[in-house]
Amino acid sequence: MADIESATAQKLLKAFMQFRKTGWHDKKISGHNPSEFKVLATIQQGANEKDYEMKLSEISQRLQVTPPTVTQIINNLEKDGLVERTVDPEDRRAVKIKLTPTGMEATAKARIRFTETFTGLIDYLGEEESEQFADLLTKVQHYFSELNR
Template sequence: MADIESATAQNLLKAFMQFRKTGWHEKKIGGYNPSEFKVLAAIQQGANEKNEEMKVSEISQRLQVTPPTVTQIINILEKDGLVERAVDPEDRRSVKIKLTQAGMEATARAKNRFTENFTGLIDYLGEEESEQLADLLDKVHHYFNEQSR
Protein backbone atom coordinates (compact mmCIF):
# COMPACT_ATOMS: atom_id res chain seq x y z
CA MET A 1 0.00 0.00 0.00
CA ALA A 2 1.27 3.45 -0.94
CA ASP A 3 2.32 5.88 1.77
CA ILE A 4 0.48 9.24 1.73
CA GLU A 5 3.87 10.93 2.15
CA SER A 6 5.26 9.26 -1.01
CA ALA A 7 6.13 11.42 -4.01
CA THR A 8 3.50 9.63 -6.10
CA ALA A 9 0.76 10.28 -3.55
CA GLN A 10 1.81 13.93 -3.31
CA ASN A 11 1.81 14.27 -7.11
CA LEU A 12 -1.67 12.73 -7.34
CA LEU A 13 -3.00 15.00 -4.63
CA LYS A 14 -1.46 18.06 -6.30
CA ALA A 15 -2.90 17.06 -9.70
CA PHE A 16 -6.40 16.57 -8.23
CA MET A 17 -6.23 19.91 -6.44
CA GLN A 18 -5.05 21.74 -9.58
CA PHE A 19 -7.73 20.06 -11.68
CA ARG A 20 -10.42 21.04 -9.21
CA LYS A 21 -9.21 24.63 -9.10
CA THR A 22 -9.70 25.00 -12.85
CA GLY A 23 -13.44 24.82 -12.18
CA TRP A 24 -13.96 23.32 -15.64
CA HIS A 25 -17.13 21.56 -14.49
CA GLU A 26 -18.63 24.79 -13.14
CA LYS A 27 -17.95 27.06 -16.11
CA LYS A 28 -20.71 28.28 -18.38
CA ILE A 29 -21.29 26.30 -21.54
CA GLY A 30 -22.40 28.48 -24.41
CA GLY A 31 -23.60 31.06 -21.89
CA TYR A 32 -25.51 28.64 -19.65
CA ASN A 33 -24.47 27.23 -16.32
CA PRO A 34 -23.88 23.47 -16.30
CA SER A 35 -27.24 22.61 -14.70
CA GLU A 36 -29.14 24.67 -17.29
CA PHE A 37 -27.15 23.07 -20.09
CA LYS A 38 -27.86 19.58 -18.74
CA VAL A 39 -31.61 20.26 -18.57
CA LEU A 40 -31.67 21.71 -22.10
CA ALA A 41 -29.70 18.73 -23.42
CA ALA A 42 -31.94 16.24 -21.58
CA ILE A 43 -35.10 17.80 -23.02
CA GLN A 44 -33.59 17.77 -26.50
CA GLN A 45 -32.44 14.18 -26.15
CA GLY A 46 -35.85 13.10 -24.85
CA ALA A 47 -37.57 14.84 -27.74
CA ASN A 48 -35.23 13.16 -30.22
CA GLU A 49 -35.81 9.72 -28.67
CA LYS A 50 -39.58 9.90 -28.14
CA ASN A 51 -40.50 12.77 -30.46
CA GLU A 52 -42.48 14.44 -27.69
CA GLU A 53 -42.23 16.72 -24.69
CA MET A 54 -40.89 15.52 -21.35
CA LYS A 55 -42.34 15.60 -17.87
CA VAL A 56 -40.30 17.11 -15.04
CA SER A 57 -40.12 13.66 -13.44
CA GLU A 58 -38.60 12.21 -16.62
CA ILE A 59 -35.98 14.95 -16.76
CA SER A 60 -35.16 14.49 -13.08
CA GLN A 61 -34.76 10.73 -13.54
CA ARG A 62 -32.55 11.20 -16.56
CA LEU A 63 -30.31 13.66 -14.71
CA GLN A 64 -30.56 11.91 -11.34
CA VAL A 65 -31.64 15.05 -9.49
CA THR A 66 -34.81 15.87 -7.60
CA PRO A 67 -37.92 17.19 -9.39
CA PRO A 68 -37.84 20.47 -7.40
CA THR A 69 -34.30 21.08 -8.67
CA VAL A 70 -35.45 20.54 -12.26
CA THR A 71 -38.48 22.78 -11.70
CA GLN A 72 -36.25 25.64 -10.51
CA ILE A 73 -34.10 25.33 -13.62
CA ILE A 74 -37.15 25.04 -15.88
CA ASN A 75 -38.47 28.30 -14.35
CA ILE A 76 -35.25 30.09 -15.34
CA LEU A 77 -35.22 28.58 -18.83
CA GLU A 78 -38.89 29.42 -19.34
CA LYS A 79 -38.30 33.03 -18.25
CA ASP A 80 -35.47 33.19 -20.83
CA GLY A 81 -37.82 31.86 -23.53
CA LEU A 82 -35.90 28.61 -24.03
CA VAL A 83 -38.58 26.16 -22.88
CA GLU A 84 -42.33 26.16 -22.60
CA ARG A 85 -44.77 24.23 -20.49
CA ALA A 86 -47.91 22.59 -21.83
CA VAL A 87 -50.64 20.70 -19.99
CA ASP A 88 -50.69 17.05 -21.02
CA PRO A 89 -54.02 16.54 -22.84
CA GLU A 90 -54.13 12.92 -21.64
CA ASP A 91 -53.52 13.82 -17.98
CA ARG A 92 -54.48 17.40 -17.12
CA ARG A 93 -52.52 17.16 -13.83
CA SER A 94 -49.31 16.61 -15.75
CA VAL A 95 -47.20 19.28 -17.42
CA LYS A 96 -44.87 18.58 -20.30
CA ILE A 97 -41.80 20.61 -21.16
CA LYS A 98 -40.42 21.27 -24.61
CA LEU A 99 -37.76 23.45 -26.14
CA THR A 100 -38.83 26.56 -27.98
CA GLN A 101 -37.16 27.42 -31.28
CA ALA A 102 -34.82 29.71 -29.33
CA GLY A 103 -34.18 26.81 -26.92
CA MET A 104 -33.30 24.46 -29.78
CA GLU A 105 -30.87 27.01 -31.21
CA ALA A 106 -29.33 27.75 -27.81
CA THR A 107 -28.93 24.04 -27.07
CA ALA A 108 -27.24 23.46 -30.43
CA ARG A 109 -24.82 26.36 -29.83
CA ALA A 110 -24.03 25.16 -26.30
CA LYS A 111 -23.48 21.58 -27.47
CA ASN A 112 -21.13 22.83 -30.18
CA ARG A 113 -19.16 24.82 -27.60
CA PHE A 114 -19.04 21.82 -25.26
CA THR A 115 -17.82 19.60 -28.10
CA GLU A 116 -15.19 22.18 -29.09
CA ASN A 117 -13.80 22.10 -25.55
CA PHE A 118 -13.30 18.35 -25.63
CA THR A 119 -12.04 18.16 -29.20
CA GLY A 120 -9.56 20.88 -28.22
CA LEU A 121 -8.40 18.72 -25.33
CA ILE A 122 -8.02 15.74 -27.68
CA ASP A 123 -6.00 17.90 -30.08
CA TYR A 124 -3.84 19.05 -27.16
CA LEU A 125 -3.23 15.59 -25.70
CA GLY A 126 -3.46 13.49 -28.85
CA GLU A 127 -5.70 10.46 -29.41
CA GLU A 128 -3.58 7.97 -27.48
CA GLU A 129 -3.16 10.09 -24.34
CA SER A 130 -6.84 11.10 -24.50
CA GLU A 131 -7.84 7.42 -24.51
CA GLN A 132 -5.44 6.75 -21.63
CA LEU A 133 -6.88 9.68 -19.68
CA ALA A 134 -10.44 8.47 -20.25
CA ASP A 135 -9.49 4.97 -19.08
CA LEU A 136 -7.68 6.31 -16.01
CA LEU A 137 -10.53 8.64 -15.06
CA ASP A 138 -12.94 5.73 -15.37
CA LYS A 139 -10.74 3.71 -13.00
CA VAL A 140 -10.55 6.66 -10.57
CA HIS A 141 -14.34 6.93 -10.63
CA HIS A 142 -14.69 3.21 -9.99
CA TYR A 143 -12.15 3.34 -7.14
CA PHE A 144 -13.87 6.23 -5.33
CA ASN A 145 -17.30 4.63 -5.81
CA GLU A 146 -15.98 1.46 -4.18
CA GLN A 147 -14.47 3.47 -1.30
CA SER A 148 -17.79 5.14 -0.54
CA ARG A 149 -19.64 1.87 0.00
Protein backbone atom coordinates in the same frame (compact mmCIF):
# COMPACT_ATOMS: atom_id res chain seq x y z
CA MET B 1 -0.27 0.39 -0.57
CA ALA B 2 1.10 3.93 -0.80
CA ASP B 3 0.61 6.33 2.07
CA ILE B 4 -0.21 10.03 1.76
CA GLU B 5 3.44 10.89 2.37
CA SER B 6 4.64 9.09 -0.79
CA ALA B 7 5.75 11.20 -3.73
CA THR B 8 3.11 9.61 -5.97
CA ALA B 9 0.32 10.27 -3.49
CA GLN B 10 1.46 13.89 -3.16
CA LYS B 11 1.60 14.26 -6.94
CA LEU B 12 -1.93 12.85 -7.30
CA LEU B 13 -3.27 15.09 -4.55
CA LYS B 14 -1.64 18.16 -6.10
CA ALA B 15 -3.00 17.25 -9.56
CA PHE B 16 -6.53 16.81 -8.18
CA MET B 17 -6.34 20.13 -6.36
CA GLN B 18 -5.02 21.98 -9.41
CA PHE B 19 -7.63 20.36 -11.65
CA ARG B 20 -10.40 21.44 -9.28
CA LYS B 21 -9.06 25.01 -9.25
CA THR B 22 -9.47 25.27 -13.02
CA GLY B 23 -13.23 25.30 -12.43
CA TRP B 24 -13.78 23.65 -15.81
CA HIS B 25 -16.93 21.92 -14.50
CA ASP B 26 -18.45 25.21 -13.29
CA LYS B 27 -17.89 27.27 -16.42
CA LYS B 28 -20.81 28.46 -18.48
CA ILE B 29 -21.36 26.79 -21.83
CA SER B 30 -22.60 29.36 -24.34
CA GLY B 31 -24.03 31.41 -21.49
CA HIS B 32 -25.64 28.53 -19.60
CA ASN B 33 -24.44 26.98 -16.38
CA PRO B 34 -23.74 23.23 -16.53
CA SER B 35 -27.04 22.32 -14.85
CA GLU B 36 -29.04 24.33 -17.37
CA PHE B 37 -27.08 22.81 -20.25
CA LYS B 38 -27.74 19.28 -18.93
CA VAL B 39 -31.46 19.97 -18.74
CA LEU B 40 -31.56 21.53 -22.22
CA ALA B 41 -29.56 18.63 -23.69
CA THR B 42 -31.79 16.10 -21.93
CA ILE B 43 -34.95 17.72 -23.31
CA GLN B 44 -33.43 17.81 -26.78
CA GLN B 45 -32.37 14.17 -26.56
CA GLY B 46 -35.81 13.12 -25.31
CA ALA B 47 -37.47 15.06 -28.11
CA ASN B 48 -35.23 13.35 -30.66
CA GLU B 49 -36.00 9.89 -29.24
CA LYS B 50 -39.77 9.92 -29.08
CA ASP B 51 -41.69 13.13 -28.85
CA TYR B 52 -41.37 16.86 -28.97
CA GLU B 53 -42.03 17.13 -25.23
CA MET B 54 -40.79 15.47 -22.05
CA LYS B 55 -42.44 15.16 -18.68
CA LEU B 56 -40.67 16.95 -15.87
CA SER B 57 -40.47 13.62 -14.03
CA GLU B 58 -38.67 12.04 -17.02
CA ILE B 59 -36.07 14.80 -17.01
CA SER B 60 -35.59 14.32 -13.29
CA GLN B 61 -35.14 10.56 -13.69
CA ARG B 62 -32.67 10.85 -16.56
CA LEU B 63 -30.53 13.35 -14.69
CA GLN B 64 -30.94 11.51 -11.39
CA VAL B 65 -31.91 14.65 -9.52
CA THR B 66 -35.03 15.54 -7.57
CA PRO B 67 -38.06 17.03 -9.34
CA PRO B 68 -37.79 20.29 -7.32
CA THR B 69 -34.23 20.71 -8.62
CA VAL B 70 -35.42 20.30 -12.21
CA THR B 71 -38.37 22.61 -11.58
CA GLN B 72 -36.03 25.38 -10.40
CA ILE B 73 -33.85 25.02 -13.49
CA ILE B 74 -36.90 24.89 -15.77
CA ASN B 75 -38.18 28.11 -14.15
CA ASN B 76 -34.93 29.88 -15.12
CA LEU B 77 -34.96 28.44 -18.63
CA GLU B 78 -38.59 29.43 -19.08
CA LYS B 79 -37.83 33.02 -17.98
CA ASP B 80 -35.10 33.10 -20.65
CA GLY B 81 -37.58 31.88 -23.28
CA LEU B 82 -35.73 28.59 -23.86
CA VAL B 83 -38.46 26.16 -22.78
CA GLU B 84 -42.25 26.05 -22.61
CA ARG B 85 -44.44 24.13 -20.17
CA THR B 86 -47.75 22.55 -20.99
CA VAL B 87 -50.13 20.43 -18.96
CA ASP B 88 -50.38 16.85 -20.18
CA PRO B 89 -53.96 16.47 -21.45
CA GLU B 90 -53.93 12.77 -20.52
CA ASP B 91 -52.63 13.38 -16.98
CA ARG B 92 -53.42 16.87 -15.72
CA ARG B 93 -50.93 16.44 -12.84
CA ALA B 94 -48.04 15.99 -15.27
CA VAL B 95 -46.18 18.91 -16.80
CA LYS B 96 -44.58 18.54 -20.21
CA ILE B 97 -41.56 20.58 -21.23
CA LYS B 98 -40.36 21.39 -24.72
CA LEU B 99 -37.65 23.55 -26.19
CA THR B 100 -38.70 26.75 -27.88
CA PRO B 101 -37.05 27.63 -31.19
CA THR B 102 -34.70 29.88 -29.18
CA GLY B 103 -34.02 26.95 -26.85
CA MET B 104 -33.23 24.66 -29.77
CA GLU B 105 -30.79 27.19 -31.16
CA ALA B 106 -29.17 27.79 -27.76
CA THR B 107 -28.82 24.05 -27.15
CA ALA B 108 -27.25 23.52 -30.56
CA LYS B 109 -24.74 26.32 -29.95
CA ALA B 110 -23.92 24.99 -26.48
CA ARG B 111 -23.39 21.46 -27.87
CA ILE B 112 -21.01 22.82 -30.49
CA ARG B 113 -19.06 24.74 -27.84
CA PHE B 114 -18.98 21.71 -25.52
CA THR B 115 -17.77 19.49 -28.36
CA GLU B 116 -15.10 22.03 -29.35
CA THR B 117 -13.77 22.02 -25.80
CA PHE B 118 -13.27 18.26 -25.75
CA THR B 119 -12.04 18.14 -29.34
CA GLY B 120 -9.46 20.72 -28.29
CA LEU B 121 -8.42 18.50 -25.39
CA ILE B 122 -8.02 15.55 -27.77
CA ASP B 123 -5.92 17.72 -30.09
CA TYR B 124 -3.81 18.81 -27.11
CA LEU B 125 -3.28 15.33 -25.66
CA GLY B 126 -3.39 13.31 -28.85
CA GLU B 127 -5.73 10.41 -29.58
CA GLU B 128 -3.77 7.76 -27.66
CA GLU B 129 -3.30 9.80 -24.48
CA SER B 130 -6.93 10.93 -24.65
CA GLU B 131 -8.04 7.29 -24.71
CA GLN B 132 -5.73 6.48 -21.80
CA PHE B 133 -6.96 9.54 -19.90
CA ALA B 134 -10.61 8.56 -20.41
CA ASP B 135 -9.85 5.01 -19.24
CA LEU B 136 -8.03 6.31 -16.18
CA LEU B 137 -10.81 8.74 -15.30
CA THR B 138 -13.30 5.88 -15.54
CA LYS B 139 -11.12 3.81 -13.19
CA VAL B 140 -10.85 6.75 -10.77
CA GLN B 141 -14.62 7.18 -10.81
CA HIS B 142 -15.09 3.46 -10.07
CA TYR B 143 -12.54 3.63 -7.25
CA PHE B 144 -14.29 6.57 -5.56
CA SER B 145 -17.73 4.99 -6.10
CA GLU B 146 -16.55 1.81 -4.39
CA LEU B 147 -14.86 3.81 -1.64
CA ASN B 148 -18.09 5.68 -0.90
CA ARG B 149 -20.23 2.52 -0.62
